[in-house]
Amino acid sequence: MAGPVAGPVAGPVAGHVAGPGTSGSTPWSASWQPLAGAALLERLRVTGRPRPAADPVLSSDLRSFLESGLCEVLVEAAGSGLVVTQGRLTRALTCRAHRMDDQSAEHEFTIPLATSALIDVLFRQLVTTGSIDDPMADALDGLSLDAHRAPLVDWMHGLAQAERRELRSEVERQADGLRQRWPALDPSWLPRTQTPLRAVLAGGQIDLSVYVDLVIGRPAADVASVAFVDVRSGARRPGHRDDRHLGALVEALRAPAPPFAVATYYTKTGELDVDPVDSDLLVAAARRCLAGIRAMDSLGRGEEPEGTGSESCTMCAMGLSGEPTPATASIGAISNVAEAILHVAEARVVAPSTQTYAQGQAA
Amino acid sequence: MSGRTDTINELVRTPPTSFVDSLARARVRDRLVDGVAASVGDLPSGALVEVTLASIRRARSHPEALGQSEEPFAWKPVFVRRSLGLAAVRSCAEGRFALPSAAVGPVADQAVEEWERTGQRTFHWEPWFAGLGVGGRAVVLAEAAAWATSLWAAFDWTTLNSQVRIGGMDDLWTCPAPRTVRLKGRSEVRTRLDMVVDGRRIAGSDGGPSALVSVSGGVPSEGWREDLAYLALVAGLRAPDRPVPARVVGLWPDAAEERTVEIDEAALDGAVDRVVATVAMTAAAARSTSDDRPGCTSDSGTLVGSAAA
Structure with a gap:
């Protein structure tokens, strides 16, 4: 394709380390500076790995894995489609204690939530028009x-002066970072x-539905x-990370080829996490997706899902307190048929996860 | 260009495999008129039933929504994205801009300037758009740019060239029934299909067989075949002197799916069945609404069932 995204893998960006695996512009020292401008784009373009080729067999295996692993759920859900989103999946995989916390806080508006909504709009504006006034x-x-955001907008308009100043200050700070770096x-x-x-x-x-804040590159x-x-x-x-991997999985299922990279950009700090996409990542995302859908199904029937203990809970992974229920099954504990399909898919892994940056360049 | 665009380009150019002759067209029309007339006769005189692709889909998937009163119309970014997006794609196909994301801003600005200068609206939304602040305009442009980019990336426009018409007027046809039933069809792109003459494939000519392209959000629903055929049905009814579109290609960018229906009498019959069912359900919903809430329908041209396509 034409355009820089699909072009050949370029050389490393001066001053930045690009290594294999999950990599990002993570602050690791006091001298760390967030990526900006061309360097930021290079970080997105150059993952250090060759871009995966379209693999219809892998795509088909992932689909078979999910569908065979969901056969009990599908029987239950017959006639009524189950919409699976990033948020629902994460919530379903959250341990019971943290899920309860999450539910009680679900409808509360907060400064961080408002900041998030406002920054989403500003990022979109910057990408589309190139400026923020x-x-x-x-x-x-x-x-x-x-219209769906009207209650949040009303809440923001009703903020006390100090809170409103706090919100404005944070939004302006992050917008300034966007303007300078993006x-x-x-x-x-x-x-x-x-x-x-x-x-x-x-x-x-089953309807897997995700929104991606920014997609770049012509589908090939x-x-x-x-x-x-x-x-x-x-x-x-x-x-x-789980959210962006689900995006990669959905793309691999719906399009001829997966994305070559999935990234998260943090407007607060300028950090950029980039994961090169390979079959390992997609297989892991499929496992989590299957576990999450099963958990959603259980919760929908008023049952506590199996396998949603601390190891699948992102809140527990952050070390936040809670009283995780004992895990009775791991995320990987899936039906034999599904597991067999996945083993076949794993055996077909084309791009070794240990590919070095230099190998990626040579390829 | 990618294999997918090659595939879609071929779909909108390959010579047709079917043809609807004038007798078949007349049979289809008669079936439609008879079916529709049977279900609207007892509606208040002056009542108007409007059928669109959206109302057909709603009748199938959410029939309960047919009887619900709709919100008063107000402009939203999603209402603008199609018309602005199509204009952006058209400007790119004509070579005025390289890519849709570069086109949406200037195209919108030009429309507003034209409206301010002459009072004429190209798109209808110009006054609303002109009244938005910087952030609101950016949301509208972003919606349109994303929509247009998906459509732009689906085709290799360089090879379609003069074979294609982007956007254009909706197809409208009013059914000669006891009450007014109006069918509205909207396709995003129309192409002239190639023809085979003396064993050779040549570019189609004006008045020859055509294909319609319909872009939808979400994923293809169960009745996608009839949905797509509906667009050919309305186009064929509206212009009886032109061939019925020979093919309809549906694009669902969200799901990266494309589906195709070759239009023959059977395909049109399937669409007729959906229209008749939709009109019957809409009329029934209107009657029950009227019973519940007198005044919801009247004898002075009230729209009893409609949906934006």
């Missing part, structure tokens, strides 16, 4: 067009904001040519 005014203006995207990268991705399983009984049939970026205004959390 008055961050708070622009963001409120944009958010007000979304580069203009060439139209040839085909940037699309807030892109919905859908993949249906089992004839529509032969090789991975698009990259996904999620934008977060808060602190880094383990669940963000």
Whole structure:
């Protein structure tokens, strides 16, 4: 394809370490500076791995794995499609104690939540128009067009002066970071904001539905040519990695090729986590997705799901207190048929996860 | 270009495999008129039933929603994205801009300037758009750019060239029934299909067989075949002097899916069945609404069933 995203893998970016596996612009020393401009884009483009080729067999294996592993759920859900989103999956896999906390806080508006909504609007504006004027005014203006956000907008308008000042200050600080660091995207990268991705399983009984804040690259049939970026205004959390991996899985199921990279950009700090996509990542995402759908199904029937103990709970992974229920089964404990399909898929892994950056360049 | 765009390009150019002759077209029309007339006769005189692709889908998937009163119309970014997105794609196909994301802003600005200068609206939303602040405009442009980019990336436009018409007027046809039943069809792209003459494939000509392209959100629903055929049905009814579109290609960018229906009499019959069912359900919902809430329907041209396509 034309355009920089699908072009050949370029050389390393001066001053930045790009290694294999999950990598990002994580602050590891006092001298750390967030990536900006061309370097940030290079970090997205250059994952250190060859871009995966379209693999219809792997895609088919992943689909079979999910569908065969869900056969009991599908019988229960017959006639009524189950919509699976990033949030629902994460919630279902949260341990009981943290799920209860989460439910009680579900409908509360907070400054961080408002910041997140406003920054989403500003990021979209920056990508689309290349500028942000008055961050708070622009963001409120944009958010007000979304009727679903009306209660949040009302809440923001009703904030006390001090809280409103706190919100404005944080939004302006993050918007300033975006303006300074986030580069203009060439139209040839085909940037699309807030892109919905859908993949249906089992004839529509399961509907995997995710939104990606930014998709870049022209979809191609032969090789991975698009990259996904999620934008977060808060602190880094383990669940963000799971979210971006689910996006990769959905793309692998619905399109000829998966994305070559999935990333999360943190507007608060300028950190950028980038995961090169390979079959290991997709297989792991499929396992988690299957466990999550099963948990959703159990919760829907008023039962406590099996296998949603501390090891699947992102809150526990963060070391937050809670009283996780004992895990009676792990995420990997899935039906024999599904496991067999996955083993076949794993055996077909093309891109070794230990590929070094230099090997990636040579390829 | 990628294999997928090659595939879609081929779908909208490959010579047709079916043809609806004038006798078949007349039979289809008669079936439709008879079926519709049977279910609207007892509606208040002056009542109007409007059928769109959206109302057909709603009748199948959420029939309970047919009787619910709709929110008063207000512009939203999602209502603008199609018309602005199509204009952006058209401007790119004409070579005025390289890519949709570069086109949406200037196209919207130009429409507003034109409206401010002449009072004429190209898209209808110009006054609303002009009244938005910077952030609101950016949301509208972002929606349109994303929508247009998906459509743009689906085709190799360089090879379609003059064979394609982007956007254009909706197809409208009013059924000669005891009450007014209006069918509305909307496709995003129309192409002239190639023809085979003396064993050679040549570019289609105006007035020859055509294909319609329909872009939808979400995933293909159970009745996608009839949904797509509906667009050919309305186009064929609206212009009886032109061939019925020979093919309808559906694109679902969210799901990266494309589906195709070759249009023959059976395909049109399937669409007729859906229209008749939709009108019957809409009329029934209107009657029950009228019973519950007198005044909801009247004898002065009240729209009793409609949905934006």
